[in-house]
Structures are given as C-alpha cells and as structure tokens.
Amino acid sequence: MVKLEYEDTFVKVAGILGDDDYIRVARALLNNPDATDEEIASATGLKINKVRKVLYDLFERGLIVGIKDKDPKKGWFMYRWKIQHDQVEVFLNKQRSVILRKLRERLDYERSHTFYWCGTPTCKKYIFEEAIELFFVCPECGNPLKEDSNKDLIAALEWKINQIEQENIKNSERKNSL
Numbered sequence: 087m088v089k090l091e092y093e094d095t096f097v098k099v100a101g102i103l104g105d106d107d108y109i110r111v112a113r114a115l116l117n118n119p120d121a122t123d124e125e126i127a128s129a130t131g132l133k134i135n136k137v138r139k140v141l142y143d144l145f146e147r148g149l150i151v152g153i154k155d156k157d158p159k160k161g162w163f164m165y166r167w168k169i170q171h172d173q174v175e176v177f178l179n180k181q182r183s184v185i186l187r188k189l190r191e192r193l194d195y196e197r198s199h200t201f202y203w204c205g206t207p208t209c210k211k212y213i214f215e216e217a218i219e220l221f222f223v224c225p226e227c228g229n230p231l232k233e234d235s236n237k238d239l240i241a242a243l244e245w246k247i248n249q250i251e252q253e254n255i256k257n258s259e260r261k262n263s264l
C-alpha cells in the first residue's frame with residue numbers, strides 16, 4: 087500500500103475506496119484535470135477496462151463527473167473527467183463521523199464493563215456477567231478467568247477520538263476562513 091499521508095484528499099478517498107489502481111487513477115486525474123479514459127490509461131499504465139471500472143465507481147459515488155466531448159481527430163464522443171472537490175470533502179466528513187460514532191460506542195462499552203480473561207492470546211475475553219456464568223473458568227482452555235484491565239484500550243480510544251475531533255475543528259475553521 088502506498089503512503090497517503092501527504093496526498094490530496096481526492097487521492098486519499100480513492101485509497102479508502104479501492105486498491106492501488108484507484109490511487110493511480112486518482113493521481114492521474116489530479117495531475118491532468120479533464121483527462122479522458124485513454125489519457126488516464128496511458129498515464130497509469132493500467133488497462134482501459136480497469137481504468138473505466140474505477141472511473142465508473144468514482145462517478146457513481148458522485149466524486150467525479152464526466153463531461154461529454156467530441157474527439158476532434160476521430161470525430162467520436164468521449165468523456166472528460168472532473169474531480170468534484172466539494173463532494174470529496176462531504177465524503178470525508180461522513181467517513182469521519184461514522185468512525186467517530188463507532189469509536190464513541192466502543193469507548194462507552196469499554197468504560198461500562200469489566201473484562202475477564204484467561205491470558206491465552208487465542209481465547210476471548212468475557213464481561214463480568216458472562217464470567218459469573220462460567221464460574222470464572224475459561225471454557226476454551228480451562229484456565230481461570232481473571233480481571234483484565236482495559237485501561238490502555240480506553241486511553242487509546244480517547245486519544246483517537248480526540249485526534250479526529252481536533253481534525254474536524256481544524257477543517258471547519260479552514261472552511262470558515264475561505
């Protein structure tokens with residue numbers, strides 16, 4: 087997988103949706119706005135069918151639009167593709183809020199339960215109510231179930247939630263200053 091930390095948001099979104107081919111198509115479109123299928127295929131070295139599949143997916147998700155154009159030499163119609171930058175932002179915001187909701191749900195769950203575990207990496211952890219039912223014995227390996235602190239996990243979840251919230255604040259400040 088290619089590193090996307092410093093990439094344009096459009097390329098990042100492409101990387102979320104698909105494989106490296108998506109990233110290559112997105113980069114080609116970013117470097118050559120209004121590119122045609124053929125131009126993207128030759129810029130990426132990908133087969134035209136693969137390029138069209140990626141473009142169609144991005145189009146269906148509203149991230150790009152196709153402008154019909156006539157090839158001056160050959161006289162046939164083709165599409166020139168344009169990135170819908172505002173839709174890319176909408177997509178990323180939605181994505182972030184889904185992740186944030188899931189993280190908060192998980193954090194609530196972790197905070198409101200005590201977990202019990204036998205210490206065997208392949209065995210699962212149990213909440214208190216389950217551990218009572220099992221008489222505090224792991225049904226998989228037979229070892230005793232002991233209280234397992236989830237402090238580290240809670241701290242990691244809090245950190246991640248805070249990071250996304252800060253990112254959201256930064257993004258809305260940037261939007262307001264435009």
Ligand SMILES: [Zn+2]
Nearest residue numbers: 204209224227
């Ligand atoms: Zn076990």
